[in-house]
Every structure is written in structure tokens, then in C-alpha cells.
Amino acid sequence: MTSSPQLSPRNPAPRLDEDGTSVPHADQRTMYPSSERSPLLGADSDPEPNTSGAKPATVLGQMTAMRVTALAFSLWLLIFLQASNTSGITMMQGSIAEDLDAYEGTMWFTSGYLITMSSLAPLVGKLATIFSPRSLVPFVGLLIGAGCCISASATSFASFVLGRVVMGFGGAGVLTLAMILILDLTDKSTRGFILGFVNACFSIGVSLGGVVYGALIPVVGWRIMFWAQAPLAIVSTTGVFLSLPRPIPSSPNTFGEPLSVWQKLRRIDYLGSVLLIFTIVSFLYGLTSGASAIWLWSSLCCLGLFVTVESWVASDPVVPLPVLKSRSVLLSCVSQLGLMGARWTVLYYMPIFVLAVRGEPRASAGAILIPTNVGFGLGGIVVGGLHIRRAGSFWLPSVVSIASFVAFMWLLSVIAHPYIGLVPLILSVAAGGFATGAALNYTLAHVLHHSHRGTDYITISLLGTFRGFGGAFGTTIGGSIFARILQSRLIDGFRLLDGDLDGKPLSPTRKILISRLMGAPELVHGGGLTPEDSGVAVDAYASASRGVWQAAAALGLIVLFMQAGTGWNGPKRDEDNDQEDGYITDEEEARALILEHEGAGEA
Structure with a gap:
């Protein structure tokens, strides 16, 4: 026999309308909004109001040191695996192509993974608002592990790419869930620093991935490298899952009770999700296939259908209408696509340049990424720790950091010759990495300034989607340019x-x-x-490398103008209207509800 819900100021008796139907009180709509601003972490008990008047602490501040350490290490390991795998494939592609007789399909070793990861990331962000980030973490580990096993045992080009695609299914949730968790666990004064730390973790993975893979492949072979990643993915996601507090019910029914799994599954906008995935996949596939025009037109048609469905059909859209109609959010996302696309031309083609043009061994070729990724990590940490300690507009720093990145990309395209020493190359990529790390942190803070109330989580996941999309965009576009010039x-x-x-x-x-x-x-x-x-x-x-980096510098100029077009001022926020729409009007109140839960307090 189930007990009735406990009545309290935040959970009063249900109000009945004229037909006797239960209608939630306004307080309940505020406490349990059907949006991503709902507190996603905590325990399963009913909260009590915070009457002390003190500013609520963050969830992270209420967790024990051991639990925070376990969470940080597990999350770092998961991000490291994804990043190192992305850069390590550059060092492995020659051996894989030789074993599978797939020299002409090496571009798909990376594109198959990145296209899948980019296309599914928006759906992961939406699922995190319906269920919870914690509940999605185990599936991430299982998919990455399964993909590693498929690729490790592959005997043909098709089976290897299939494994990479399955890995992309899991990889779609890594950075998206990491950013959502940081947004949920931290406050504005520390968020920039921790996001910079996450960027640094990714940079370390990219840097060491090329070095470690380059050193180990001649010794153990590429198959062992994939087999070894499967248990590490399971261990890291298990650590994240066990370290996080239990989720509280974020989507109640009319009696304030949590929805069942079936009810939550019914909320998913399946048609919109499929159309969005087809839009991204067909666009990226069109960039790498011979029938480019057909696939690009197909992508455009899917995009039009997606916008129509989200605007007129879906009751709970994958991308909420305020986000879909926001010029600033759109320009921010597209600029991230271009910025990371240009950045990935360095991450992917700099080791190839050092390997083929400079004649360095594989381990040394992978080590060329260390300076640029050290700069990348420092850029995010420095601006996050020293400057981004508030909410608000960061228009000018965003524009300046992107302009600096463009300048260093142009410099790299000029000095990429066989007769130029390594020192100028190292300094150029390190400075460009610092500018990129700073730009990512500034633009993230700036797009949150432009996000509508109640849409922060989906906005940040959408931004992360376009950043991941940038990896696929950079390698596919850059790969096409590189291959044509090289051939x-x-x-x-x-x-x-x-x-x-x-x-x-x-x-x-x-x-x-x-x-x-x-x-x-x-x-x-x-x-x-x-x-x-x-x-x-x-x-x-050498000519192919210069051509790719010149194109990246030109793309950076377009990114600069797009970022400038986001504007300085954010949207006007009407507190009353926000409450009527069911959104929490005070972010600190949302976090207070989390901290007042018994499970979070014991954490």
C-alpha cells in the first residue's frame, strides 16, 4: 500500500477544478518545471523550504572529499579516453589501413565516429532533462566499450567503421553530460574555472593520445589499443554513476508524484530527434561523398521539416522554441562549429605534417600536440579562474580571443614548410591553443548570458553539440581539401x-x-x-597542410563576424511570465532544493 504524498508548503493538497480534476498549485509548477532548469541531482525525498535566508551552497560543496575526488577522477578518465582515442586514430590509421586493405577509406576512421557523436549529442542533452544525467552515464560506458570491442575484432573496413560508429553513440554523451553536470553542480563564481579544467582534461587526452598511441602501436599493435579501452570505459562511467547523488523527481504528474519511465519515454520528441539526426548526418556525409549535392539538399529538406515539427507539432520539442528562435544562440552555435572545425585541422593534420614532412617517428609526431593542448588548457583555466567569475556579457573578450586564433592560424599556414624549424611551429600552435581555450570559455559564458530562462541546459548541450560537430566538420571539410591538394x-x-x-x-x-x-x-x-x-x-x-590551414584561417574570419553578431545584451527576462511558464525564476532556489535533500546532504 503506497502512502500519500507528504503535505508541506511546497507540496500542498491538490487543488480541484470544476470537473474535479486535480490541478497542481503554482508552487508545484515552479518547484517541478518541465524544463532543463529542474534540479537534476539529489535524493528521492521531498524537500523542505530553505528558511534560513542564507545563500545555498553548491551540490559539489556538500559532497565529501572522497566522493568529489572519485567523481573528478572518473570524469577525467572518461574525457581522457574520448580525447586520446580521437587523436590516437591519426597514429593508428596507417597500420589499420594496411591490415584491412583500406588505404582509400582512412578518412572514415575518424569521420564515422565524429559524425555519429555530433548527430546524437542534441538528443543526449534532451534526454538528460527528461531523465537525469546520472541515469544516462552507464549507457555511455556500455556503448563505448561495445564499439571498442567491435573495432578491435574487425576483419574488414565495414566492420571497423561500424565499431567506430557505435563508439560515437557513447561518445555523444561524454562532453554533453560533463557540461550539464558542471552547470548543475557549481555556481557562477567557480563554473568558468571548472569548465576550463574540463577543457584541460580534453587537451591532455588529445596530447598524450598521439604520443602514447604512437609509442605503443609498434609494440602491441592497434587491436590491443582498442581492447584496452573497453574496460576503462566501463570503469570510468561506473565511477561517475556511483559518485553522483541520486536524482530527484524532476517531472511530476498532477499529484506531484514522479513520472514512470514509460511516461518519460512518451515525452521524447521522436520525430524531431530523427529529423535532427538525419539533418546532421546527411550534411556531413554529403561533405565526404561523391554525391555531395544530393546529400546536402537532403540535409536542407530535413532541416526545414525539423523546424516545422519543432514549431507546430512537437509538444515537448528537442530544441525549445525560445532557443530555436534566438539569433544570438544560433550565431553562437554556428561560430562554435567553425571555430572547432578550424581547431581540428591543427589537431588532426599537425601530427601528419610532422610525420610526413619532418620525418619524425610516430611518438614524436604525436608529441607536437602537447604544446597546442597545453596552451588550450591554460587558456580555459586562466580566463575561467581570473576573469569569468560572474554571469553576464563577454562579447569583447570572445571577439578578441577568436581574432587572436585567426591570426595564429594564418601564421601557421605561412611557416608550414620543410625548411622551417620546429620552434616557430611549436610557438604558433601553442599560442593558437591558448586563444582557442580562452575563446571556448568566453563564448560559453556569453551564450549563457543570451539564453532564455529555463533553457540553460539545452542551450549548453546544443553548444556542445556544435563543438563536437566542429570536429566532424573540420576533419571532413579539411580532409576533402587535404586529399585533393595532396593527390x-x-x-x-x-x-x-x-x-x-x-x-x-x-x-x-x-x-x-x-x-x-x-x-x-x-x-x-x-x-x-x-x-x-x-x-x-x-x-x-607540405602543400596540402598549408592549404588546409589557409582554409581554416579564412573560416576563422567568418567565425569572427558571426560571434560579433551575437550582440552585447541578453534577452529581457520577465519574472512573472517565467513563473507562469513553469520555469524556476531563481537558479539558487533550484540548487537549494537539491541541497535540502537528505541524500545530497549525506554526500
């Missing part, structure tokens, strides 16, 4: 070397060599080429 320069170089100036078809031997060089940059200096052939390959790789 063209290799063909022209070998024709000139062979004395064939009439444009006749290349010999079968040359065609095979070009195919192998395009899929395995380590063959430039370690493939038994003649000095003349190696010289052609070095020049081709």
Missing part, C-alpha cells in the same frame, strides 16, 4: 619526375604508390622510397 601535387610531382608532361595516365605502379602515400604518411620516410620520390611526397604533404 594533385603527388600526380603533378611524379609526372614531372618521370618527364611526362603530356598528361598521359600514370603507370599502375605510380597509382599504387599514390594510393599508399595518401593513406599512410609514415611511408614518406619509412616506406623504402627513393630520395626523389620522397622529395615529391614531402612537398605534396
Whole structure:
């Protein structure tokens, strides 16, 4: 026999309308809004009002030191795995392509993962508002682990890419849930610093991933590297799950009781989710396939259908209407897409440049990412700890940091020659990394300033989506530019070397060599080429790298104007209207409700 809900000032007896139907009180609508501003962490007991008048502490501040340490380490390990895997695939692609005879499909080793991760991230953000971030964490670990096992046991190109796609299913939740948890666990004065720390964790993973993978692949092989990631993913997600406080009911029925799992599943906007996924997947696939026009038009049609469904059909849209109609949020997200797309051209092609053009071993080629990612982490931590200690507009710092990034990208495209020493390259990528880290933290704080009340969680997950989308965008667009320039320069170089100036078809031997060089940059200096052939390959790789980074600098200029278009002032907020819409009008009250729960207090 179930007991009736406890009556209190925040849980009064239900009010009946003329038909005898129970109607929730206004206090209940405020306490349990059907939005992402609901407190997502805490215990399962009913809260009591905070009558002390003191400013409520954060959930993180109420957790024991051991629990905070376990949460931080587990989250760091999970982010590290994702980041190191993303950069490590650059060092592994040659060995994988050789074993699977897939030299022409190496771009899909990264694109298959990033496209999936980007397309599902918005759905993860929405699911976190319906269920809770904590409840989604185990599925993240299981999917990443399953994908690693599939890729590790792959015997063909298709099965390996399938494993990468499954890993992308899990990877979609890593950074999205991490940002949502930080937004929920911290206050405004410490949020910027902790977000900078998360960026630093990602940077460490990207930096060490190339070094560790490059050093271990010749010893243990690429399959062992994937097998080893599966248990680590399970362990890290288990640690995050056990360290977080239990979720409180964030979506009640008319009696203030929590909804069942079936009722929560019915709230999901399945049609909108599918259309959004198809929009992103078809767009990115169109960028990498021969039938680009067909897929890009398909993406545009899906986008139009998605906007129509979200505006007129969906009762609980994947993207709330205030977010969908916000010019500032839209420009912020698109600018993040371009910024991270340009950034990923450095992360992906700088090790290839050092490997193919400089002739460094794999471990040293991966180590070139350490300076840029140290700068990236420091940029986020410094501006987060020293400057972003309040809520409000950060328009000017956002614009200045992006302009600095554009300048350093242009400098990198100028000095990327075989005869230029490593020191100028290291300084350029380190400074560009610092500017990027600062820009990500500033733009995040600025887009929260522009978010409508009650939409912070979905806004931050949408921003994270476009950041992840930027990785796929950068590698696919950059990969297309890089491959076209590289192939063209290799063909022209070998024709000139062979004395064939009439444009006749290349010999079968040359065609095979070009195919192998395009899929395995380590063959430039370690493939038994003649000095003349190696010289052609070095020049081709250097030209392709410069072309990609010049395109990234041009993209950065577009990003700069988009970010400037977000404006200085945020939306006007009407407290009364916010309450009528069912949104919490005081963020601190939401956190107070969490802290007053017995489970959070014992944490």
C-alpha cells in the first residue's frame, strides 16, 4: 500500500477544478518545471523550504572529499579516453589501413565516429532533462566499450567503421553530460574555472593520445589499443554513476508524484530527434561523398521539416522554441562549429605534417600536440579562474580571443614548410591553443548570458553539440581539401619526375604508390622510397597542410563576424511570465532544493 504524498508548503493538497480534476498549485509548477532548469541531482525525498535566508551552497560543496575526488577522477578518465582515442586514430590509421586493405577509406576512421557523436549529442542533452544525467552515464560506458570491442575484432573496413560508429553513440554523451553536470553542480563564481579544467582534461587526452598511441602501436599493435579501452570505459562511467547523488523527481504528474519511465519515454520528441539526426548526418556525409549535392539538399529538406515539427507539432520539442528562435544562440552555435572545425585541422593534420614532412617517428609526431593542448588548457583555466567569475556579457573578450586564433592560424599556414624549424611551429600552435581555450570559455559564458530562462541546459548541450560537430566538420571539410591538394601535387610531382608532361595516365605502379602515400604518411620516410620520390611526397604533404590551414584561417574570419553578431545584451527576462511558464525564476532556489535533500546532504 503506497502512502500519500507528504503535505508541506511546497507540496500542498491538490487543488480541484470544476470537473474535479486535480490541478497542481503554482508552487508545484515552479518547484517541478518541465524544463532543463529542474534540479537534476539529489535524493528521492521531498524537500523542505530553505528558511534560513542564507545563500545555498553548491551540490559539489556538500559532497565529501572522497566522493568529489572519485567523481573528478572518473570524469577525467572518461574525457581522457574520448580525447586520446580521437587523436590516437591519426597514429593508428596507417597500420589499420594496411591490415584491412583500406588505404582509400582512412578518412572514415575518424569521420564515422565524429559524425555519429555530433548527430546524437542534441538528443543526449534532451534526454538528460527528461531523465537525469546520472541515469544516462552507464549507457555511455556500455556503448563505448561495445564499439571498442567491435573495432578491435574487425576483419574488414565495414566492420571497423561500424565499431567506430557505435563508439560515437557513447561518445555523444561524454562532453554533453560533463557540461550539464558542471552547470548543475557549481555556481557562477567557480563554473568558468571548472569548465576550463574540463577543457584541460580534453587537451591532455588529445596530447598524450598521439604520443602514447604512437609509442605503443609498434609494440602491441592497434587491436590491443582498442581492447584496452573497453574496460576503462566501463570503469570510468561506473565511477561517475556511483559518485553522483541520486536524482530527484524532476517531472511530476498532477499529484506531484514522479513520472514512470514509460511516461518519460512518451515525452521524447521522436520525430524531431530523427529529423535532427538525419539533418546532421546527411550534411556531413554529403561533405565526404561523391554525391555531395544530393546529400546536402537532403540535409536542407530535413532541416526545414525539423523546424516545422519543432514549431507546430512537437509538444515537448528537442530544441525549445525560445532557443530555436534566438539569433544570438544560433550565431553562437554556428561560430562554435567553425571555430572547432578550424581547431581540428591543427589537431588532426599537425601530427601528419610532422610525420610526413619532418620525418619524425610516430611518438614524436604525436608529441607536437602537447604544446597546442597545453596552451588550450591554460587558456580555459586562466580566463575561467581570473576573469569569468560572474554571469553576464563577454562579447569583447570572445571577439578578441577568436581574432587572436585567426591570426595564429594564418601564421601557421605561412611557416608550414620543410625548411622551417620546429620552434616557430611549436610557438604558433601553442599560442593558437591558448586563444582557442580562452575563446571556448568566453563564448560559453556569453551564450549563457543570451539564453532564455529555463533553457540553460539545452542551450549548453546544443553548444556542445556544435563543438563536437566542429570536429566532424573540420576533419571532413579539411580532409576533402587535404586529399585533393595532396593527390594533385603527388600526380603533378611524379609526372614531372618521370618527364611526362603530356598528361598521359600514370603507370599502375605510380597509382599504387599514390594510393599508399595518401593513406599512410609514415611511408614518406619509412616506406623504402627513393630520395626523389620522397622529395615529391614531402612537398605534396607540405602543400596540402598549408592549404588546409589557409582554409581554416579564412573560416576563422567568418567565425569572427558571426560571434560579433551575437550582440552585447541578453534577452529581457520577465519574472512573472517565467513563473507562469513553469520555469524556476531563481537558479539558487533550484540548487537549494537539491541541497535540502537528505541524500545530497549525506554526500
